[in-house]
Amino acid sequence: MSYSRIAALIDALPMPVLLVGADDRVLAANPAVKDILGAYVLGQHFITAIRQPSVVAAIGEVRSSGAARHAEYMGRDGARDTRYRVSVAPAEADIVLTFEDQTATQEAGQMRRDFVANVSHELRTPLTALLGFIETLGGAARDDAVARDRFLGIMSREATRMTRLVDDLLSLSRVEEDERLRPKDQVDLETLLSSVIKGLEPQAQSADVTVTLDVQSQMGPITGDAGQLAQVFTNLIENAIKYGASGKAVTVSLLPPQMNTRLRSEAVEVTVTDQGDGIESHHIARLTERFYRVDNHRSREVGGTGLGLAIVKHIVNRHRGRLVIESSLGKGTKVSVFLPLS
Template identity: 50%
Template sequence: MNSETIHVIDELVTALPLPAVFIDRQERIAAVNEAATALLGPGAVGRHHITVLRQPLLLDAIETAFRTGERRVAAYTSTVARRDMTWSATVSPMPKAGGLLLVFEDRTEMAEASQMRRDFVANVSHELKTPLTAISGFIETLRGAARNDPAAQDRFLGIMESEATRMNRLIRDLLSLNRVESEERVRPKGKADLAGIVGAVMRNLGNLSDGEGVTLTAEGVEAPLLVPGDPDQLTQVVANLTENAIKYSGRGSTVTLRLTSEDANPMVLGPAAILSVSDTGEGFDPTHIPRLTERFYRVDTHRSRAQGGTGLGLAIVKHIVNRHRGRLRIESAPGQGSRFSVILPRNT
């Protein structure tokens, strides 16, 4: 290539907003832009493309494009700031320029979304398969060995009822999650009184706390505390957090619902209402905190299922809080209990 051609190629590659690389007829890298340098590392110009790109699928696409003169597309992966990145690399022959133009498109979010869908289907299938398998087995037993055994029939029917209730709870939470996700970008227009919501939730969960041997208390609920929001959804947030605290803090613990307000909170950039649900239970390792709001993630899978949990409650809470332009903060440590705080803006 003459100097004028090299200059034009440099300008072209530099002007592209995506990571771009030009490979000449000698199969060496002749030009890269700043985005490609960030992706591939410095010092690529002048080196044979094999020593820079390395990944077999992309190298095969480059070789095929050189041989046939046809555009090829290949996957390319990298790690940026400890995050796995997925790229679609398009290899375009440029015979008049004497080489190939390689352009990388970031497909990470699409790949992650696809993986999330696959994981979601697999998790739902697993969660439904377990109770269905149990019910099918008990039906077979009731028709056979337990046909004339009333005591066994009562015991098996009780277990079947429990498993059916679990499936109903899972389906209810899935529908609720779907609804709050679809509404997440629509800001609520009404007003909600957090003090009234806390009082209603405490009344509704009083029997549960008594049955679990947990003391349920409230602070800061003497006067109304109004926030912009959907009362039904905020009730769901308070109920989910309180029910979790009651079920998992352990007998003899105390669960406290506390309401406070601030004139300026950096998390919502203005006046805020803060609801915290804290317990004096055993707590958990804080390494779990970043994943707690993922669908079906559980700190203790066996215990959660035994308590009737679906693994969707905190995911629902997260989406409702997001819809209200709020923030969810989680604090816990082994032996020190847990605190779940919802920070909501008091002004629209």
């Protein structure tokens, strides 16, 4: 078979493939491998074309032993690191290299490791506190009524925090499981928002925050999951109450439907605006990451688990909507949820 025929066959393959000839120069390279190594690899010596010691060494071993080898190729795609498993196999006098993209698998593995580490850390702190207080109550403070009451109050708060964390973990798992399934129920947003605000009145009063609903559009029901949307707005309004300034207002606005170019359909907008300290711009892009906190100490102090906005993001995604967070220091925070009407 001619090399032109071989090159045509390699070009038709979706997997990145490189053919190194007997003279150690690149005989054929399909478009997929050129995206990794560069557009001008044809005719180059394989050392110049590949430039990574582990892959170069694998080719040398195949030359000397005649047995297939595997190596790892580390690349870069814009701002993202990429990783490929390279299979190096002899083909008579030539050598065939195939690149298998392992980037997504590696990222998923790293996400799992980070998730387990974060959950372990979040649980370890209250558990350590509980064990310490239990030991103290069983010893030095056994007969100290004042210390006992104080410790029991702290233990109750730590146990409540663990319960909230477990509840949020279960909620996040359910939301991720359902994310591909579009909701089919009809939801009256004005009624739902009024109900959520009513349920948060005790928290608002305790924080000396006034929550008002500003309905700028009378509209019919939209398609959605009432329970999940209530969870979204409960989380957003609760955050505004916790982190908004004491003695000030939180405004929940229901705006009229407008064409949203990002969603390619008409969408209704619900905004939650507070008058708190605001958030520095470099934090905003990461706020929906699991366990990401702007202020770890303050978040834990007010009972935050670091999962609320991650849950919000997944629910909004399930509704094929969009979440936008705008904030600047000293000027408060505005969170907008866009929900498509169709």
